[in-house]
Amino acid sequence: MTASRVLVEIDGPIAHVTLNRPDKLNGIDLETIDELIAAAESLRADHDVRAVLLRGAGRSFSAGLDFGAAFAEKSRVKKFFFAGPRRLNRFQYVNQVWRELPVPVIAVVQGHCYGAGLQLAACADFRFTTPDATWAILEAKWGLVPDMAGTLPFSELLPADVLMRLAMTGESFTGTRAAELGLATEAADDPLAAALALVEQIVGRSPDSVAATKQLVYGTRRGSERQAWRLERKLQSAMFKARNTSIARKAGAAKQKPEFGPRTHGS
Known part of the structure; x- marks a missing residue:
């Protein structure tokens, strides 16, 4: 075999x-x-x-x-x-x-x-x-x-x-x-x-934020400034709605280590 x-x-x-x-x-x-x-x-x-x-x-x-x-x-x-x-x-x-x-x-x-x-x-x-x-x-x-x-x-x-x-x-x-x-x-x-x-x-950061950051960096390598700004807004809007973002904020405010759930951003 x-x-x-x-x-x-x-x-x-x-x-x-x-x-x-x-x-x-x-x-x-x-x-x-x-x-x-x-x-x-x-x-x-x-x-x-x-x-x-x-x-x-x-x-x-x-x-x-x-x-x-x-x-x-x-x-x-x-x-x-x-x-x-x-x-x-x-x-x-x-x-x-x-x-x-x-x-x-x-x-x-x-x-x-x-x-x-x-x-x-x-x-x-x-x-x-x-x-x-x-x-x-x-x-x-x-x-x-x-x-x-x-x-x-x-x-x-x-x-x-x-x-x-x-x-x-x-x-x-x-x-x-x-x-x-x-x-x-x-x-x-x-x-x-x-x-x-x-x-x-x-892995100490939100998996959604990490995924969105990778998308943002590669997505703004080429193209116009307007396209880059549009992608920034689109991804940030998605982060505002992500459950892992809420987990990161609450843990940060409480000075605790966040316990994130599975990644929800990206296919």
């Missing part, structure tokens, strides 16, 4: 999602894409989950797309790649889906973080890495461009000249350098502990 390529474990309010091909440095094939999407869609429906930790089993986060395995089924690859003019294809959706989850997603990086793996990490909301991890936008090595939804977060996180240099050359850089560039949130000897420390802070 083939082992699952993606493991999902729920520990209280935290979902641990682990790429599980350590013998292949967690190279991503078509089955991994299917399982990652299924995991994300399942977590979207779980309103008790407050944060997601995205990790790689073994010594690497992900060495990128496993070309040999993925392109063994050329007809299936074509289906994954096809999309209408206003839709994401499956190669893009597998990463974009994590940006669309109404909870924060934190990537924990060690070892290799290449190509498709780096695009997956970039589509998380936070990235904690070991200082000696090796990062690379590796598509240039194969005469390709990043095409798995990574371009959007890359453009948000990096200046244009830095992004073009990394994407045109495919040069590798350390986790420390990734943090210096702003591509990683933080470099730490124990990135999992650093990620869990952030999660502890986040």
Whole structure:
């Protein structure tokens, strides 16, 4: 029986999602894409989950797309790649889906973080890495461009000249350098502990406020000022009506720790 390529474990309010091909440095094939999407869609429906930790089993986060395995089924690859003019294809959706989850997603990086793996990490909301991890936008090595939804977060996180240099050359850089560039949130000897420390802070806040904040930040990255102001008002109006907002206010006034209910904001 083939082992699952993606493991999902729920520990209280935290979902641990682990790429599980350590013998292949967690190279991503078509089955991994299917399982990652299924995991994300399942977590979207779980309103008790407050944060997601995205990790790689073994010594690497992900060495990128496993070309040999993925392109063994050329007809299936074509289906994954096809999309209408206003839709994401499956190669893009597998990463974009994590940006669309109404909870924060934190990537924990060690070892290799290449190509498709780096695009997956970039589509998380936070990235904690070991200082000696090796990062690379590796598509240039194969005469390709990043095409798995990574371009959007890359453009948000990096200046244009830095992004073009990394994407045109495919040069590798350390986790420390990734943090210096702003591509990683933080470099730490124990990135999992650093990620869990952030999660502890986040789960102390209303899950509705956290979900709305993620929507607000991504929703105002592009577009007009009027659109940004409109989204602010819309989300704040929703927060005024949310039960968890009332819980936060009452706990704050009483100087007590709030006991929040399930998330109600976000599908």
